[in-house]
Amino acid sequence: MSFINKPKVAHPSLPVNALGMTRRQYEGSMSTLCAGCGHDSVTAAIIEACWGLDMRPEQLVKLSGIGCSSKTTAYFVSGSHGFNAVHGRMPSIASGANAANRELTYVGISGDGDSLSIGLGQLVHAIRRNVNMLYLIENNGVYGLTKGQFSASADIGTKAKKGEVNQSPPIDPVLLALSLGATFVARGFSGDKAQLVPLIQAGMRHRGFALIDVLSPCVTFNDHEGSTKSYTFTREHYHTAMEADFVPPAQEISVDYPEGEAIPVELHDGSRVVLRKLGASYDPTDRSAAYAYIEDKLKHNEYITGLIHIEESGKTEFHTLNRSSPTPLNRIPFDKLSPGSAALEKLLGRYR
Amino acid sequence: MSFINKPKVAHPSLPVNALGMTRRQYEGSMSTLCAGCGHDSVTAAIIEACWGLDMRPEQLVKLSGIGCSSKTTAYFVSGSHGFNAVHGRMPSIASGANAANRELTYVGISGDGDSLSIGLGQLVHAIRRNVNMLYLIENNGVYGLTKGQFSASADIGTKAKKGEVNQSPPIDPVLLALSLGATFVARGFSGDKAQLVPLIQAGMRHRGFALIDVLSPCVTFNDHEGSTKSYTFTREHYHTAMEADFVPPAQEISVDYPEGEAIPVELHDGSRVVLRKLGASYDPTDRSAAYAYIEDKLKHNEYITGLIHIEESGKTEFHTLNRSSPTPLNRIPFDKLSPGSAALEKLLGRYR
Amino acid sequence: MPNLVSAPDRMNDFVLKFANVNGTGSASANSLIMKAIFRMGVPVTGKNYFPSNIQGLPTWYEIRVTRDAYAARAGRVDILVAMNSETYSKDVREVASGGYLIYDSTWPRSALLQRGDITVIGVPLAQLVNEEFDGVRNRILLKNIAYAGVIAALIDVDLEVIDGLMRESFGKKPKLLDSNTRALRLGYDYAMRHLQCPLPLRVQRMDKTRGHIMIDGNTAAGLGCVYAGATVGAWYPITPSTSLMDAFKGFCERYRVDPGTGERNFAVIQAEDELAAIGMVLGASWNGARAFTPTSGPGISLMNEFLGLAYYAEVPCVIFDVQRVGPSTGMPTRTQQADIMLCAYASHGDTRHVLLFPANPEECFYMAVKAFDLAERLQTPVFVMSDLDIGMNDWMCRDLKWDDAYRPDRGKILSAGELADLDKFYRYVDRDDDAITYRTLPGVNPKGAYFTRGSGHNQYGAYTEDSAEYQTVLDRLKRKFSTAARYVPKPEIVGKGDGKIGIVSIGSCDGAVREAIDVLARQKVEVDYMRIKAFPFGHDVESFLSLHATIFVVEQNRDAQLRSLLTLETSVDKSKLKSILSYSGFPMSCDPIVDGIRATLPDAPRLSAVTGKSTR
């Protein structure tokens, strides 16, 4: 059984969604991040996305590692369970949780340090396993919570607050995910909520591992002149290549797109994302093409944003490959799990 | 000071190298691997390569993790120090060792399990750090030492000895290294020693991280019908795209290559690799091109072998970026390291 | 030929050891003999001493025929089948005086003629087999069956029984059945014709194995997980724990797959390493599934950080530590009990964990089930401390029984209804005064939502850096451990329990201890015995310790880790605790125990040379 908590005071002015819930009811506890931190904007986008999806709070599971970014799971949808794991190990927690109950919506929030340094192995293998979840990296090029060391996503030539210049090649989460065969790869910018919300909604509804790399500047340690992850630099260098509109199941596709420009993709729950190429010269369903395009742009310091690649068959999703029963494993009645005394008696023959 | 051990009995029939050493003197203890294991052929190639390079045994450092492949460091060059680390963690040992003494030649031997599962994070970051070493993966698609479970390099559709079919996308070490900006990326086959030896020699002389993925079949657990890592399958599906000849410093390039076909690359010690394209339609110094080519071929189950990509500037090599003194850190006289009492006295002013 | 033992003496009471090369398929021949003896109603144990390698190195298989049903390693060899030229000389030395050595006389072995006090029997096995069969691999395999035939004749194993076993294994493969039967006869007939059969050391039908099975601990534990209703298993392969997950998977494919749809009621995840494996188990348990991971020492070391999270955030999980020889990679195919301290206190900060100590495969089955009940009841990690000897060797155990009335103890989980009735849910408030608080599962009711974290939290589940709030939770966790002491299995006590000398031990030492007690009894030395089954230690452990003046703590590690745990976690005066340690990597025999205890007795002539080494 499940339970919808009605808006305590049905405030007439506040718009409600199909569950009769206001945006407020998707909020969490107060953020303790620095004023202006990109992560708070991402939190706002997630709240908007959940409200728009008419998400039942109890259907959502929030997971994270350790870092300023990882703290944000406490700042949205207080009606959902949250699991703040240890540093870099959230993917394994998410994989296990998802194995136990395939019905819920899993959202993992991580940082570039949490995901690309200590957590790289787990991230890569969660992608390989195609765990059905949205994995969102709040990417700021530094370790915020430990006061600004370079992370593995720091670009060559970027300058640290104390002046040090990074010279090691960055790990780009988008290229990484593409090279590993991820079925949903997107990039966003904390400063562009309009673009981010539908990406998050599509990612939540995608059947399989959906990675969104969100450029989310750290105002305290990486927002200065010479940093390639500052607000200014990001604003100047990000380009939407693949605009995505999200259309819920019931709804009609209202906007009418110019002939041939729109690519609608149906998600497993019946909702659709409509992709529109903005200058991008490749087919978003062609992974290799996407890789080549992104990599080429990165060489010129251009961050391509939008829904970069999608493959919606769900063929390799974890439970599909496992042939798991449709009933979540944590709800299968005990008598279907335990073979009982008769079977045991029979089995013992093998060992005599 | 260093020390050359002369052939105990200068056996006239056995050819000797510039150090007066026979191939025998580059051997190690007796292999305990299964008869026919691909890894033993790789060991033979390494012995040949070291002999051919007139390598002083004490100049070589052998490192490995845990696995059948990782055992092989005991089977070559008994005159070299060996470090058999814990499972998947050899890259960090190698990075530290290399930091302490930049003068020696570091060879890391690993397996697909050791490198792509438990060890993935360390491998990736050693590549990023561009540690000056040869990293050789003896890739058989399974965990040999633990009796044949699939590793992360198992191809989609490959069949296990017990019949199970793998459906998770493989991690290809070559694509991984290319996407991370590795400066020397090659692939070989344990069954093709002629191709492998010069690759190993070039990898040892390359200034920076040199990765060689060697297809090295496991006769006991992954050499059956239906496996894509069996001898038969590999023989049928590997194609040399970029032949590499190794030419030691002193030597002339003897072979005369047909006009325009040969691309000589000078390595930092003055030796050269001469690359010859065999059908490959890309420039081996162009990383993106290499990536696209390899990835496309892999889609059709074709393993491209040879020296796939090389960038010899050494610009991002660990010690270059660190601006380390040319004298190895482990040999700097103590008085150059410890500032002494006067300096301390002066420093204390800060803290009053 | 010399024969120092008189027949009736050693009937159904001797040790048979096979020296082979690994990867040559000798295992099936060896277990054929063992199984046959078992089916003749005679108790046996089988111990496999194999290398950490796949092919070509020495490997041994030891069958103890023990009419008294002792479970321990005998510590002597009466009949040695020397099939590995590499180890001939070493093997010859190992045979007890008056024993027998069988070798392949196809090639002359002067080395074997060294000893006059044993009987050396040559059989031209290779020659016989090569004349009869072709194919290199085929000949290697059948040579094993051939020597099995020779042994059958020599120790008088009922051919009918062996035939039955072979029919069962090759039933569907008539060709194989035929060649194996022929190979067996080849050896059997040769022995009957040329050797004096049977030997005085021989088998005679008894009725002591009825109601028993031969099984290894990993198989039993895997089966226990199926019966406990575990649905998620995450692991990373490591010897000697690998076969536990193989077993679980195998049983699930048999019992958990819908015949119609092929849908599976389980998920086995091969993780990328042990850090991920335990993470998956935590995620699944937190989400309401029964989940577990099997591993060994190195895996436990890697799980340390997550284990601290599980302790502090109170997430149930079950870990099987099939211990092997440490430190570090150590000897992966040898046995030890050296992870006790690590598991009891795993992770940084103030932590403590629940441990169960199975003594044999039978207990692996029951304790696997118990482990899940305890983990969910106590909301904390529970370790099942098995070892290579229990996990990978064949033990004779009583039939496993299952009570169909059993229902899992899921502990304090609030249902949707209970949540609806609550006006507010707080995760870490001690409502029942047993230091165990209520938890909720995702997907049930937004009122149950809470935030699980390894960072400082107060009893309401909120983040805190406040000392008092932090201490409230930490102090309750300490009290919870006292609650745990009441829930875990009580020790097994043998003897009046108040004699002067007491032995305290755990797990796979049990067989050796019981045998030592018999040996000592025959020497008029009386000792009581307490086998501890779990940590934390309860009242019974305390009282046994206080009732005995001298206590010998028997365990398989260098640093007396069980003794350390007793010293720290009970009120015992440690000067009372004497250690008897065995950390050779081989399963324990009774000798060191007998010697150790006798050495402390006033009138102690070292009798073990006679007593200990004799199996009776």
Add this chain to the structure above:
Amino acid sequence: MPNLVSAPDRMNDFVLKFANVNGTGSASANSLIMKAIFRMGVPVTGKNYFPSNIQGLPTWYEIRVTRDAYAARAGRVDILVAMNSETYSKDVREVASGGYLIYDSTWPRSALLQRGDITVIGVPLAQLVNEEFDGVRNRILLKNIAYAGVIAALIDVDLEVIDGLMRESFGKKPKLLDSNTRALRLGYDYAMRHLQCPLPLRVQRMDKTRGHIMIDGNTAAGLGCVYAGATVGAWYPITPSTSLMDAFKGFCERYRVDPGTGERNFAVIQAEDELAAIGMVLGASWNGARAFTPTSGPGISLMNEFLGLAYYAEVPCVIFDVQRVGPSTGMPTRTQQADIMLCAYASHGDTRHVLLFPANPEECFYMAVKAFDLAERLQTPVFVMSDLDIGMNDWMCRDLKWDDAYRPDRGKILSAGELADLDKFYRYVDRDDDAITYRTLPGVNPKGAYFTRGSGHNQYGAYTEDSAEYQTVLDRLKRKFSTAARYVPKPEIVGKGDGKIGIVSIGSCDGAVREAIDVLARQKVEVDYMRIKAFPFGHDVESFLSLHATIFVVEQNRDAQLRSLLTLETSVDKSKLKSILSYSGFPMSCDPIVDGIRATLPDAPRLSAVTGKSTR
């Protein structure tokens, strides 16, 4: 205004606490005051209680003015500068009766008028600053300096001294110097004009800080690594250890870079995680460099597997564990001593590790050097067990001294020459009967080549699965630990050493213990004190324990981990060991010690309310 303390009493003896919001730059203002008092020759300590967060949460800075030079937290507050509205009410409650509270009266604070037993002083700081300066950020920063000015006036800090300090920090930035000086005057003049200055709680010049410095333990440890000749540092950032590597790097950039070529005689590697960090340290040490890693609890948990390898393969390495509150992520910005058991026995299998326990920054410097000597001499991991209180707070210490005659003890490393003379080198043969064997470095001589492995090996360094060979090495490792006991620093013993009552403690408890001893002395209670500096414990530790009838073990964790280690690793009867535990996360004060000891005395009225809480 009420004033319950008479002036002379509290001269140079009171506690000043600043309540701020983190990320507002209050730190510089607070340390300005502390440094000024220090320069006036008056002993001080500064303790920073900050949140695990970057900006916007409450943070406190506590300055103890202590003419008796006590190092511990006082456990009381006399003057509170309440600059954080969020915590006003909590802060007000904390002021000791008769104390003072200063707040920003720009906005009325009715909440402050709750207490009649303290003096509340309002200063319109925001108003003053806003009138004088512009720029949001600028005003926030200068407001801090302004209240520093107010405090200077109230407690009579010499303005000259403060000006001097400001000139030093802003010397090259005249604009900043000017605005800061003006802000300081702003507060100072206002106070002089409107408030009764100075307060009875005030500072007066002394000459007790000559030959001393104010430094934190991480800086001192980082400096120690430079002086010890460490060339490779590998780490992964984690509070509270991060500043140790920052310091090392900073000093190296000053002392280890060739001015001409810019070539660097060091390498600092930011690893991808702690598993890699310790791996790099092992690789570098194995290869002959002095290498180290600073970390905290979670890092130690992750290093467990590698630590077992280092122990068994005998690879030197130095680990700084700057302990924080556990378990799990715990409270990263609070202090504790709860990794003792983990570090002593880290990793699976039978292992044991060497620990050093610095008590203050001064010892961090010397013990850093000692750690490298011990690690190389003993060829094993050595842990320096610091904590957040020592590592990140400013302590008054004696000047650090360096003996230019010092040469590193590299231990038993065979030179090229020695190797040439050997006919054969064996890595693990105990040639000197001290259980320490000879090692060789790569690149020197092929005769020195050996194979380092965590798998079973014999004394010749060869792979083995043979019990006897395995045990030979494992037994020597155990003996090596006894050798270690002779090499590590001896305990520091205060008192006759044979009184009835003894206190045993470690590390940062030292200040609180010494103060408690004074308090008790004034109550005619005599106690001896042993501060343990290292594990394994040597003879001196044993004899102190045996000489005292009652022993109080004082430590900062829940589970009495030091007491546990003493119970296991000495012959002491544990019933003699009483625990005094503090695990609130705040540095220890003398109160619990005084209370704990008095409580056990027959005639014990709890005096601490008076004694403990008073700082004299």
